[in-house]
Amino acid sequence: MNDPLAKIKPWFQGVSLFWPVLGLGLLLIFNAVFSPSFFHLEIRDGHLYGTLVDILNQGSKVMLLAIGMTLVIATGGVDLSVGSLMAIAGAVAAMLVMKISFAMAVAISLGLATVAGTCNGLLIGYAGIQPIIATLILMVAGRGLAMLLTGGQIITFEHPSFVFLGNGHFLGLPFTVTIVAIVLCFTLVATRKTAIGLFLESVGDNEKAARYCGINAALVKVMVYAYSGLCAGIAGLIATSNIKAADSSRVGEFMELDAIFAVVVGGTPLTGGRFSLVGSVIGALLIQTLTITMYNLGVAPAVSPVPKAIVIVAVCLMQSARFRAQILGWFGKRRIAA
Amino acid sequence: MKKSFITSLRSVGMAALSYALVAGSPLAAMAKPLTVGFAQVGAESAWRTAETESIKAEGTKRKVNLKFSDAQGKQENQIKAVKSFIAQGVDAIIIAPVVETGWEPVLREAKRAKIPVVLVDRGIKVSDDSLYSTLIASDFVSEGKMAAEWLAKKVNEKASIVELQGTPGAAPAIDRKKGFEAGISKYPAMKIIASQSGDFRRSGGKEVMEALLKKYGNEVTAVYAHNDDMALGAIQAIEEAGKKPGTDVVVVSVDGVKGAFEAMVSGKLNCTVECNPLLGPMAFDAVEQAIKGEKLPKKTVVQDKAYDQSTAKDVIASRQY
Numbered sequence: 151m152n153d154p155l156a157k158i159k160p161w162f163q164g165v166s167l168f169w170p171v172l173g174l175g176l177l178l179i180f181n182a183v184f185s186p187s188f189f190h191l192e193i194r195d196g197h198l199y200g201t202l203v204d205i206l207n208q209g210s211k212v213m214l215l216a217i218g219m220t221l222v223i224a225t226g227g228v229d230l231s232v233g234s235l236m237a238i239a240g241a242v243a244a245m246l247v248m249k250i251s252f253a254m255a256v257a258i259s260l261g262l263a264t265v266a267g268t269c270n271g272l273l274i275g276y277a278g279i280q281p282i283i284a285t286l287i288l289m290v291a292g293r294g295l296a297m298l299l300t301g302g303q304i305i306t307f308e309h310p311s312f313v314f315l316g317n318g319h320f321l322g323l324p325f326t327v328t329i330v331a332i333v334l335c336f337t338l339v340a341t342r343k344t345a346i347g348l349f350l351e352s353v354g355d356n357e358k359a360a361r362y363c364g365i366n367a368a369l370v371k372v373m374v375y376a377y378s379g380l381c382a383g384i385a386g387l388i389a390t391s392n393i394k395a396a397d398s399s400r401v402g403e404f405m406e407l408d409a410i411f412a413v414v415v416g417g418t419p420l421t422g423g424r425f426s427l428v429g430s431v432i433g434a435l436l437i438q439t440l441t442i443t444m445y446n447l448g449v450a451p452a453v454s455p456v457p458k459a460i461v462i463v464a465v466c467l468m469q470s471a472r473f474r475a476q477i478l479g480w481f482g483k484r485r486i487a488a
Numbered sequence: 489m490k491k492s493f494i495t496s497l498r499s500v501g502m503a504a505l506s507y508a509l510v511a512g513s514p515l516a517a518m519a520k521p522l523t524v525g526f527a528q529v530g531a532e533s534a535w536r537t538a539e540t541e542s543i544k545a546e547g548t549k550r551k552v553n554l555k556f557s558d559a560q561g562k563q564e565n566q567i568k569a570v571k572s573f574i575a576q577g578v579d580a581i582i583i584a585p586v587v588e589t590g591w592e593p594v595l596r597e598a599k600r601a602k603i604p605v606v607l608v609d610r611g612i613k614v615s616d617d618s619l620y621s622t623l624i625a626s627d628f629v630s631e632g633k634m635a636a637e638w639l640a641k642k643v644n645e646k647a648s649i650v651e652l653q654g655t656p657g658a659a660p661a662i663d664r665k666k667g668f669e670a671g672i673s674k675y676p677a678m679k680i681i682a683s684q685s686g687d688f689r690r691s692g693g694k695e696v697m698e699a700l701l702k703k704y705g706n707e708v709t710a711v712y713a714h715n716d717d718m719a720l721g722a723i724q725a726i727e728e729a730g731k732k733p734g735t736d737v738v739v740v741s742v743d744g745v746k747g748a749f750e751a752m753v754s755g756k757l758n759c760t761v762e763c764n765p766l767l768g769p770m771a772f773d774a775v776e777q778a779i780k781g782e783k784l785p786k787k788t789v790v791q792d793k794a795y796d797q798s799t800a801k802d803v804i805a806s807r808q809y
Binding site: 185187190194195199200201204208293297302303304306317389392393394395397399400401403441442444445446448450451452 | 530531532533534537540560561653656657682683684685687689690691694695696698699700702703705717720721724728729730747
C-alpha cells in the first residue's frame with residue numbers, strides 16, 4: 151500500500167522504448183570507455199567516416215528486415231523466409247542489372263520478393279498453415295531457387311547505380327540510412343496515421359474477435375507478409391550491392407533470426423498485438439553494435455556469441471514485467487526489512 | 489541389285505548389333521555400376537562449387553550412380569544424408585565434413601554396414617581411425633605456412649597483420665591459422681594485431697575489415713584471409729577507407745578461385761595459395777580401391793601452390809573455377 155517505490159515504478163512499466171534504448175545506451179557507454187576509437191568520426195571523401203557510421207550502414211539490412219518482421223509479428227506470426235528472399239532479390243537483380251535498365255531490374259527483383267511474400271501470406275491467411283511452417287518452406291526452397299538461378303556461383307557486377315545503393319553516400323551518410331529512413335517513415339505513417347495499424351494489432355490480439363468486428367484477417371495477413379517480403383527484397387539489394395556480388399548461398403543467412411531478435415529486443419511481444427517499429431529499429435542497432443563491439447574488443451570469434459547472447463537475454467528479461475516485479479519485490483522487501 | 493544392297497546393309501546392321509551385345513554383356517556382368525553417396529557441405533563458395541562439379545563430372549565419367557546431398561553448411565544435415573546413404577545400401581560414401589567432431593556414431597553405422605567412407609578436403613577427429621578409409625585433402629597447415637612465407641618475403645619480415653578467420657571450428661580455419669602462426673613465428677617483427685572471423689563470406693570479410701580499419705587505422709599493413717572470398721570483401725573495405733589494397737595494405741589469402749586471380753591481375757590482391765578443389769579423380773580412385781578392399785594410406789595430400797601477381801596473368805585463362 152505505502153510502497154516506497156510507487157513513484158519510480160511507472161518508469162519501469164509499459165514504456166516499451168525505455169529498455170532497448172537503455173541497452174543501446176549502456177553498450178555505447180561501454181564502448182566509449184573500452185575502445186576510444188569507437189566514437190571517432192571524421193570527414194573522408196566528403197562523407198562521415200567512423201565506427202558509428204558502419205553500424206548504421208551494416209545494420210541497415212537487419213533494420214529493414216525488422217521493420218517488415220514487426221508487422222508480421224504484430225499479427226501473431228513470424229516470417230522465417232526473409233533471409234532467403236534477400237538471396238532471391240539479390241541474385242535476380244545482379245543477373246538482370248547488366249542486361250536491362252537499373253530501374254527495371256530493381257522493380258523485377260523487388261516485385262518477385264513481394265510476390266514470394268504474398269505466397270507466404272496466402273498459405274497462412276487463406277490455407278491456415280502455421281506461419282512458422284509456411285515461411286520455413288520458402289526459407290529452405292527460396293535459397294535453393296536463388297542458387298538455381300545463379301548456378302551456385304557468386305555473380306559479380308559493375309553497375310554504378312546498383313553499387314551506389316549499398317556503397318554510396320547521401321547527405322554525408324551512407325545511402326542505406328536514407329533507404330531505411332524512407333521505409334521506416336512510410337511504415338510509421340501507414341500504420342499510425344491510418345487504421346491499418348489498428349487492424350494489425352486487433353488481428354494479433356484476438357483474430358476471432360477481429361473477424362467478428364468485420365476485419366478481413368486473412369487479407370491483413372497477406373498484406374503484412376507481402377510487405378515483409380518487400381522489405382527483405384530491399385535488404386537483399388543492399389546486401390548484394392554492398393559486396394558488389396550476389397552471394398546467393400550466404401547472403402542473409404541467419405539474418406531472419408537477427409530480425410526476430412531485433413523485434414523482440416525492441417519490445418514487440420512474439421504473441422502479437424501491440425508493436426513498436428522504432429523499438430525494432432533500435433533493437434537492430436543494438437545487435438549490430440554488439441557485433442562491432444566484439445570485433446573491437448578482439449573477443450575470440452568462437453566465444454563471441456556468448457557475450458552477445460548475455461546482453462540480449464538481459465534486455466529481454468528487463469522487458470518482462472513479471473521479472474521486474476520480482477526484482478523490485480526483493481528490493482522492496484529488503485528496504486522494508488531495513 | 490538394289491535389293492541385295494539393302495540386304496547387305498541389314499546384315500551389317502545385324503552384325504553391329506550382335507557385336508554390341510556380345511561386347512556389352514561381359515562388361516555389364518563384370519562391373520555393375522557403383523552407387524556412391526556424396527555428402528557435400530553446401531555451396532558456400534566458388535571453391536566448393538568447383539569441388540562438387542569435379543566429383544559429379546568424374547562420377548559421370550566413370551558411370552557411377554552418384555547420390556548427391558547438399559547439407560547447406562549444417563552437420564546434422566550431413567549426418568542425416570550419410571544415414572540415408574547407409575539405409576539405401578550404397579557401395580561407398582564420400583563425405584566433405586563440415587566440422588571435425590561428432591562423426592563417430594554415424595561412421596560406426598557405416599562400418600557395421602561394411603560401406604567404405606572416403607573423406608575429402610577436411611579431416612575429422614575420431615578415436616578409431618579405421619572408421620574411414622582415407623582422407624584426400626590439401627594440408628591446410630602447410631597452406632598457412634606458405635602464405636606466411638610469401639608475406640614475410642613481400643614485406644621484408646615486418647608487418648602488422650589483420651587475420652580474417654574462417655568459420656570457428658572448421659578444419660581449414662583452425663589449420664590455416666596454426667600454419668600461419670607457425671610460419672610467422674620465425675619473424676619477430678611480424679605480428680597479428682587482430683584476428684576475427686568473417687565466416688568464409690565476402691560480406692563477413694568486408695564487415696570485419698571495416699571495423700578493424702576504424703580501430704587500427706594506418707597501423708594495418710597486411711591482411712591474411714583464410715579464403716579468397718573474405719579477402720575480396722576486405723579489399724572493398726580497404727578501398728572504401730581510402731587506401732590502396734595490394735600497395736598500402738598487402739593482402740594474402742588461400743584457395744585460388746578465379747575472382748582472386750582477377751583481383752591479382754588488377755593489382756588488388758597480392759598472393760593466393762591455391763587449394764586444389766578438383767578432387768574428383770583422386771576421390772573415385774580411392775573409392776574403387778576401398779571397395780576392392782585395398783589398404784589405403786590414411787591421408788593422401790593434394791599438392792598446393794602459391795600464385796602471386798607475376799604469375800596470375802599466365803594462369804588466369806586456364807582456371808576452371
